[in-house]
Amino acid sequence: MSTESNSHGNHSAENGSSIHHAVQIDASFLSEVEGKMQELPRLLSRSAGRDSCCIFRVPQSLSEINEKAYQPHIVSIGPFHHGEPDFQMIQEHKWRFLSDLLLRAKSKGVVLEDFFKAVARMEERIRKSYSKTLEFDGQDLIRMMVLDGCFIIELFCKVERIVPADHEDPLFTMAWVLPFLMRDLLRLENQIPYFVLQELFDLSVGSGSHSLAKLALGFFNYMVQRPLHVLKKYYDKEGMHLLDLFRMSYIPDCQEEERRPSRFLRRIRCAKKLNQAGVRFKPRKTRSILDIKFKNGVLEIPVLTIDDFWSSLFLNFVAFEQCYSHSTKYITTYATLMGCLINTPADAGFLDDHKIIENYFGTDVEVARFFNNVGKDVVFDIRRSYLSKVFEEVNEYYQNEWHVRWAGFRHTYFNTPWSFVSAAAAVVLLLLTMIQSFYAIYAYQNPPKNH
Template sequence: MPEESNSHGDHIAESSVHHVVHIDESFLPEVERSMQELPRLLTTGAGRESCCIFRVPQSLSEINKKAYHPYIVSIGPFHHGKTQFQMIQEQKWWFLGDLLLLAESKRVVLNDFFEAVALMEKEIRKSYSETLELDGRDLIRMMVLDGCFIIELFCQVASIVLADLDDPFLTIAKKVPADPHNPLSTMAWVFPFLMRDLLRLKNQIPYFVLQKLFDLSRPAHVLEKYYDKEGKHLLDLFRLSYIPDCKEEVRRPSRFFHLIQSAKKLDQAGVKFKPRKTHSILDVKFRNGVLKIRALTIDDFLSPLFLNFVAFEQCYRDSSKYITTYATLMGCLINTPADAGFLGDHKIIENYFGTDKEVARFFNNVRKDVAFDIHRTYLSKVFEEVNEIYQNYWHARWAGSMQAYFNTPWSFMSAAVAVSLLLLAMTQTFYTVYQNYKPADPPK
């Protein structure tokens, strides 16, 4: 027995040797240090509700690289300090000065802005998906400068666009006119580029920072009658302005729940297209075989805006997917340049973007590599009902063809004979080719 026991013990010892992993102890300090350091590119808080500002995923940015990068102004930390934005960075101080002149009526000075934002530093850092390398002082300074720039810029744009309206917001904005020495005020090309850059996902600061700075510099009641939505940042605020008064819903599986066909194919199946007069371009209706869609103007402003909307909906965990759903619908309808032209003829697409080919390419790209659940959308019913009409139409056409060709015994026999002759011809061709090309028998 002892001999048997020793043998068993030797087996265990031998087996254990095969599972030993030798670790170089000099490597341990680096491992421990890496485990203790906070992740930089994607923090552990990136999946929380507070995290709402992200770099665009590579799978999306590679498809439409230009749509996500700012051109002339950096907002927030992701592009901070880059030389290409230096011109506008210097001009931000002009806008800050204009805002401070207005804030004097409330006896608010620059230090009040810094102190208010400093109290929010922890929440500001939680808003970004990456660990911010800026120290507290630099971060607060950046938030105040960028936030005041955005607020004053919008006030100046509003005073230009709505100059003839009797509006309390404009009355507040005009109390201190824009500095005539500010060169940006005289350059017509600047404002459109600024507005585009302010609506890039990577180019955001938290909305609660903007709200605090606005409240400090202007009467609290100024915007009350204008807006009842509060986004996570400026891009999200604009996104919410497109959302219609209909809820996303979860529907039961159905054989009609799949992506719809292109506009030209649906037209062949009897689906009609009409422009719809409604507040939101996302408000799509399908009733009695008619698909009603509000006219959509495609231009150099809307196209990158939609791409950044979709990127935000893909990254932020608590976001609804309204823009993603609408973009998927339009991508289905506009599969080819002919589809784009067809919807243009029906006053649903207004093309200031380029050729029909470019419009088709845009809608094909906007829905690439995005997560989309057709059973959980605000347009689930539209997808289902359009597919039902389309499939029933082609089933009816097939049934009609069958009846036309096989409604008598003679027509059935004629078709059967034709199919038999075709099969015989194919068989004969095969054997002819085989005899000519078959390998020779090996020598015996």
């Protein structure tokens, strides 16, 4: 009996020291698993990869770097931040703006019901515009779109003075409110589809001398102040939303193209190192800050005025291009190049000295930190970018040994007026010494003849 027990124990040890118990697979367990398999994704819906989906929650990999850049501060537009208590102040003013808009619309025979019916026909299309499955029922979603859309249109009309505005309106008399509204209306998570705005605009304002794009670009121009002839080119454009429309107004005429692999086609060095290798930097006059050129050793970069507004806008541009797979990647490419050039505070100061950066953002340290962060966790295809030729040609120039030697000579002898004077004096002294030596040798070889 004892032998048999030991034999059984040894057999158990050979197959594993622990005792395994059978798991009971019942019908409720299987039903739960099958139910999970049938559930549709909600936080990132299946429609998020389609071209119709253009409004996204910013990925954590981007938002954790600068969360405040992506979230609204005083006004909620659309469903992602709807109902949050921080936005209650402006939420109350939305109803007042809607009332003002309806008073004018009634003169055209348009009433509130017409707005709701127009937006109701778009409900499914609206839902497909968001990356997250919206929990709002149809009536709540339609009411939100009408209220937020009409608030934006009335705000544009009042600021652009195409309708009378109350000079005592606190949204306009309090200096801090309007700049914050402008920033919030250009945050990726704070958008409604452009086609909703266009429909509400057509009902309330109509097609006259003003287009929705004209009013929108004019409104935001109070913060960036570009010439009107630059904006006019985009008065008939339609973006996916306001952020996309504004982004489009910066896109240069050059196209994204795919270049062949090359040992020079990679990221470039920082501004200081390029300058030491002979690359010169020059501010470029053009309608778009993205229009960068490189020719004959000169890198021409449009002047960038960087401040709190632009830094927030810049991050949201990049976030949109990263999330919306059907978008071009112009801003991402520009951000990558500037991130390469501004690697240290010294690089930021160098570009400031060369009038390429106008720094209203903070210290050179803060500027360098911003551009170091903006390219983190960003997908960038250097072969298929509108600046691929610039990357390639700058690297080719940088690795040319003759350019490096000439730049070193220039920095050594012509970098300051005193070094130039010293170099010039040395050259003159060398010439005089050569002339003196020449005459001495000539006199020795050709002594004067005695008569």
